[in-house]
Amino acid sequence: MRSRGFISRMAAALGMSAVAMLAVSGERAVQAGEDATGAASHFVLLSLDLPEHGMIHRRQLYYRCGGENVSPMLEWHNPPAGTQSFALLMHDPDAPGSQGFWHWIVYDIPATVSSLPAGAGDAHKGLMPAGAIQGRSDFGVVGYGGPCPPPGSPHRYVFRLYALPVAHLNVPPDATGTIIAAYAEASALGTTQLISLYGR
Numbered sequence: 001m002r003s004r005g006f007i008s009r010m011a012a013a014l015g016m017s018a019v020a021m022l023a024v025s026g027e028r029a030v031q032a033g034e035d036a037t038g039a040a041s042h043f044v045l046l047s048l049d050l051p052e053h054g055m056i057h058r059r060q061l062y063y064r065c066g067g068e069n070v071s072p073m074l075e076w077h078n079p080p081a082g083t084q085s086f087a088l089l090m091h092d093p094d095a096p097g098s099q100g101f102w103h104w105i106v107y108d109i110p111a112t113v114s115s116l117p118a119g120a121g122d123a124h125k126g127l128m129p130a131g132a133i134q135g136r137s138d139f140g141v142v143g144y145g146g147p148c149p150p151p152g153s154p155h156r157y158v159f160r161l162y163a164l165p166v167a168h169l170n171v172p173p174d175a176t177g178t179i180i181a182a183y184a185e186a187s188a189l190g191t192t193q194l195i196s197l198y199g200r
Helices: 003-020 178-189
Strands: 032-034 041-043 044-046 073-079 085-092 101-110 157-163 190-198
Touching: 044 190, 073 157, 085 178, 101 178, 178 190
Parallel strands: none
Antiparallel strands: 032 041, 044 073, 085 101, 085 157, 157 190
16 A cells, blocks of 8 residues: 555645646536547536536535535446546535535446446445445545535536546545545546536
């Protein structure tokens, strides 16, 4: 297992670039791939539960903001050739502090998986695919933690999916969202994302 010193250096070297990549205001990022016929296709992340660039529904909000804290259903298509696993991170780049706020961290999602059902972020429900690992959010618990920003302007919530060339991301169990994002950014074959909003 890597030492805490090595992990800290990785976070310093790569963490801020990972956060910067997530702090976007433009359209969905896509990575070109190829379909079975060799024609160009796009790696894309979709959700019936998330209005892109619209307000997140109450069901997905954190409890103390009057929500049910249910993670959204997600599906994705056309990952790049060579993908062996996926990592999914939900990040609020508008939260106070230089690193923003990590709401949901999932990695080692098998390459054979192309969707997550609503509620999969609840670590007690057993809805995650076999082999997938959920990290600890900045709420301090493993699993999904919905939006609940301080009063003010709406925050952006970036759901970013990484297609990775390895089956296991090989980060320690206590790795922060910043560290996991740094590892994923460093090796990703492609990325795609959805951005939704919430303010109060």
